[in-house]
Amino acid sequence: MRAVIQRVSEASVHVEGKMVSSINQGLLILIGIEEKDSQEDIDWLSGKISRLRIFADEAGVMNKSILDIDGDAIVVSQFTLHASIKKGNRPSYIKAAKPDIAIPLYESFVQRFELDLGKKIGTGVFGADMKISLLNDGPVTITVDTKNKE
Known part of the structure; x- marks a missing residue:
C-alpha cells in the first residue's frame, strides 16, 4: 500500500x-492499493499517518500530528501510485489491485483511519474521474510504502 500525504490548508474533491x-x-491522502496488501498494511499505515508529526508547534517546528491539531482529512484511492515506467513511456499498472480487491481494502483503510482520528473523514469516489483541489501547506508532501517499513 502506497500513500502520498500532503499537509494542506484546504482541499476538496469534485x-x-x-x-x-x-x-x-x-x-x-492519496492511497494506492496492491493485490498483496492486507489488514496489516492498513493498520500500520493508518497508525503511521495519524501520528505523523508534520504540523507546526508553537515554535514553528514540525512536532504535531493531525491528532494534536484536531485536523481533518480526505482519503482518495489512486491506482496510478503503482505505475511502473521501467519499459517504454506508457505506464503499466499491473501491480495495482483490481476493484474487487481494492475497494474493500480502501473502505477498510477509511474506516480504520476514522477510528484512529476519532472523527469522520472525507473521501473521493472510487473509480470516478475526480478533480482534486488543494492548497499544500509548506509545501509538505510525504510518501510512504508499507512494503518499505524498515
Whole structure:
C-alpha cells in the first residue's frame, strides 16, 4: 500500500461538477492499493499517518500530528501510485489491485483511519474521474510504502 500525504490548508474533491469532500487544515491522502496488501498494511499505515508529526508547534517546528491539531482529512484511492515506467513511456499498472480487491481494502483503510482520528473523514469516489483541489501547506508532501517499513 502506497500513500502520498500532503499537509494542506484546504482541499476538496469534485466529481461531475459536484463537491463530494472538502476540508480546511489537515491532510489530503492519496492511497494506492496492491493485490498483496492486507489488514496489516492498513493498520500500520493508518497508525503511521495519524501520528505523523508534520504540523507546526508553537515554535514553528514540525512536532504535531493531525491528532494534536484536531485536523481533518480526505482519503482518495489512486491506482496510478503503482505505475511502473521501467519499459517504454506508457505506464503499466499491473501491480495495482483490481476493484474487487481494492475497494474493500480502501473502505477498510477509511474506516480504520476514522477510528484512529476519532472523527469522520472525507473521501473521493472510487473509480470516478475526480478533480482534486488543494492548497499544500509548506509545501509538505510525504510518501510512504508499507512494503518499505524498515
